[in-house]
Amino acid sequence: MKKFLIAPSILSADFARLGEDTQKVLECGADVIHFDVMDNHYVPNLTMGPMFCKGLRDYGISAPIDVHLMASPVDELILSFAKAGANNISIHVDSTRHLDRSIQLIKEQGCTAGIVLNPAVSLDCLEYIIDKIDLILIMSVNPGFGGQSFIPYILKKITQTRELINKSGRNIRLEVDGGVKIENIAEIAKAGADMFVAGSAIFSQPNYQVVIDAMRKQLAT
Ligand code: DX5
Numbered sequence: 579m580k581k582f583l584i585a586p587s588i589l590s591a592d593f594a595r596l597g598e599d600t601q602k603v604l605e606c607g608a609d610v611i612h613f614d615v616m617d618n619h620y621v622p623n624l625t626m627g628p629m630f631c632k633g634l635r636d637y638g639i640s641a642p643i644d645v646h647l648m649a650s651p652v653d654e655l656i657l658s659f660a661k662a663g664a665n666n667i668s669i670h671v672d673s674t675r676h677l678d679r680s681i682q683l684i685k686e687q688g689c690t691a692g693i694v695l696n697p698a699v700s701l702d703c704l705e706y707i708i709d710k711i712d713l714i715l716i717m718s719v720n721p722g723f724g725g726q727s728f729i730p731y732i733l734k735k736i737t738q739t740r741e742l743i744n745k746s747g748r749n750i751r752l753e754v755d756g757g758v759k760i761e762n763i764a765e766i767a768k769a770g771a772d773m774f775v776a777g778s779a780i781f782s783q784p785n786y787q788v789v790i791d792a793m794r795k796q797l798a799t
Pocket residue numbers: 587589590612614646719720721722723724725726755756757758775776777778779
């Protein structure tokens with residue numbers, strides 16, 4: 579298993595050429611495709627549904643797809659994204675009335691399950707759910723839009739989450755989403771993250787390979 583995973587968020591890709599742009603970022607060294615689902619209800623923006631995910635699979639994208647549901651309710655979407663080809667599905671802890679049941683639903687569909695914590699949401703719920711999840715996604719911006727700045731107090735939260743993962747003795751990915759760039763990725767890794775979502779930092783540049791290589795170089799330091 580790779581120590582660090584780079585997961586470009588295709589929220590910042592060219593939506594008119596989504597298949598092509600996703601293929602391109604994979605050829606440039608991405609490990610995972612981060613797929614942001616926004617419903618204009620849980621968050622104030624509207625993006626892609628399960629048909630887009632199936633569309634990428636039909637186009638020939640075989641890399642892991644990491645679905646980040648910023649939606650409420652989630653149970654119907656879990657079923658349709660699993661069918662559409664998702665590998666991991668992550669849900670916000672405050673987006674579902676029955677977190678344990680929704681996590682179970684993700685696993686029953688054969689996907690790995692992640693929980694997402696917004697910047698000001700406490701880590702308390704981990705005490706009860708940590709034995710059932712494969713991934714924790716710490717939001718380092720308020721969800722809804724790409725291109726925002728990393729919130730500095732999240733570094734401490736990442737370290738606290740890493741301590742809880744280590745204490746659990748389980749193999750849980752610690753993903754960070756929002757404002758990740760070449761300039762701060764090393765510091766975020768040092769705090770304890772091992773999976774990095776980057777949207778605007780990658781897709782705003784003409785050569786994705788240059789950005790991904792620079793991020794890996796930072797992670798190797
Ligand atoms: C924000 C999304 C992120 C976003 C990251 O709600 O969950 O995945 O696209 O974008 P950047 O890397 O531009 O902050």
